[in-house]
Amino acid sequence: MSSQRTPHHGVLLVDKKPGWTSHDVVAKVRGLFGQKKVGHTGTLDPMATGLLVVCLGRATRLAEYMVGHDKTYEGTVALGATTDTDDAEGNVLSRREVPPISEADVQRLTARFTGRICQVPPQYSAIKKQGERAYAVARRGGSAELEARPIVIHDLTVAVSHAGQCLDIGVHCGPGTYIRSLARDIGEALGCGGHLASLRRTSAGPFNVAEAQTLASVEAVSAAERGALLKKPGSGLESLPRVHVSKENAVRLAGGLSVEVADLPEAAGPILVYCGSDLLVGVAGRIEGDGLKCRKVLATREELDLC
Template sequence: MTRAPAAPESADQSATDLAPSGQASPDKRKARRSSADRPPRRPTAPDGLVVVDKPAGWTSHDVVARMRRVAGTRKVGHAGTLDPMATGVLVLGIGRATKLLTYVVGADKEYVATIRLGVATTTDDAEGELLTCADPSGVTRAAIDVGVAALTGRIEQVPSSVSAIKVDGQRAYARVRAGEEFALEARPVTVSRFDVHEVRAVPDDAGPVLDVDVTVVCSSGTYIRALARDLGAALGVGGHLTALRRTRVGGYGIDGARTLAELEEIPDDVTLDVLPLAEAARATFPVRDLTPDETRDLSYGKRIDAGEPGASEPVAAIAPDGTLVALLTTSGPHARPVLVFAPA
């Protein structure tokens, strides 16, 4: 009696998967080789913030994309866009810390910048096309100080036309590139400091110009390019921004920032060091130290007593062991969690 041929031992071990010698087929060996050639994935970074000193020529999205590899996770976001020409503090959130970024974005910011008087450009910075030229040699330091004073405090500012503000659902810069003409509405911003450090005459292809080195501390949503444009317009000679460096966002300064080169030097088998959630929250929010009972109630999403009045909101609620439990807002006699970081 003739026996039927034996069936393969499993669906994976079919005749096409084995070479005549019983070894894996060439396709399988090739797949294994390509897998082995891939660099090992970095360990996933813990939840927290990383302050990066963004280099010139990089977009904020470029930095986020690079940090996803360094942090071993795709859950990376940034708090507040920096133009490609700008350098300095870019706050990144990793993991659950991305939930804090909404609040970090609204923090005040500090910049050092150089404003060039005598030339106006289409983008209000050095990357735009020349619009007008005027000889600024008659502009005095006293006149500059008067112009700066008028742009200090609570002011109405028209953003640059190439900003990321949306107009009818499209970014303003995209509409400019498409050749559209439109006007952005002025919006209130606060410039709490606008200090002039040095004014110097420098040669330029467009003719004589004045470079003004300044420090600006301002509210979120303030455009330093627009300050340069408006100062030049007030002095009657035009102006634009030639250099911009962000030195602080809220409680995060340039002294605590790391360059991308430093971050990429971290060995592939070493976990990225981050600013833990509780420390990150302490740098951004007022802090309330919890009792064990309050910690338990908030972990279940329950309300607790409002506590002492007067603190700005939200408040970071810190457990006795030092972990961030929640962000709180006050409603009448109670404080309720708006974000819970340590659920039961």
């Protein structure tokens, strides 16, 4: 008799502890749920804590639609020292005296680093330059020439702490933002340098860390009950347009055929297709006229028979 578990499909919100890589979390979730198809929607550095959105089973097919979520963070910038990684885990490159920081300085910082700005990624990042990861170049003592990239910081709060030696920051930002780079740039703007001393991700899109589970709490739940910790596939995609189709059309879409749908949303991008009350058939795109064709199919034939 096979001991293989029935695969789970859904979204697990994990409150990552420090010292774990995002890959470590994925590997642990694979073991806890007994399945290989697991991935996350946005890396957290090992030193960081907080929300990591993990997709299991068929939900991994939807991860690409979640990577563009806005995110919020709470962190601390240590002033007066720069590091090669732009965080507390790197080697110190320089030390400078920290000047007194006034309320006017804080206001200038928030104004300078809020809105659409350009940011140079850290040397220790996964960005490829001439086919090689920047961190690989940095680890052998080199320096990749990384161009500044446009990012959006919707909101930035700054408060002086630790007797003026640190800044506590709150960040609401768009995708592609490096908080390590922000810490570095804030330090340079003050003329003393700085690096990220701590970081916690508090939200990603509609998900909040208050909803998340630690891996220890997931492990404490029996294997038979862990599926109840998952959100349904499609969770986190509430901003995407959606349509409901008949069972007949759902079967056609799942089989790779196109269908005509009345009152189709005026959307050039992905459209979620549902059948019945809440069965997510897949992700579709518009074709000529009012046509719809699935790009990704999530529902099985057995599920469609019940919708």
